[in-house]
Amino acid sequence: MRLIADGVTPNERLVLVNELEDDNSFAFVLDQPLFLWVGDRIAFEKDALVIAHSNGRRSVRRGHWEPRCYAYRLR
Numbered sequence: 001m002r003l004i005a006d007g008v009t010p011n012e013r014l015v016l017v018n019e020l021e022d023d024n025s026f027a028f029v030l031d032q033p034l035f036l037w038v039g040d041r042i043a044f045e046k047d048a049l050v051i052a053h054s055n056g057r058r059s060v061r062r063g064h065w066e067p068r069c070y071a072y073r074l075r
Contacts, residue, residue: 003015006043007041007052010038010039010040010054011036011037011038011041011042013038014035014036014037016035017034017036026065026067027068029065030049030063036051039054040053045060049063
């Protein structure tokens, strides 16, 4: 499932998350996995993932960025 971390787009279904990849071959690896509930919205603020819950509550989850390289080496 592709999650859009723009702080606006709501999550469409319950999903267990332990890392999120961006389009630049980096992954944000959470310190602890979490469940995103239907209607939760996510966004990145510095080195944290911010979740805006559908009930109006906000929570912050810590993690770190790791490079991901999917390029194939040519010989």
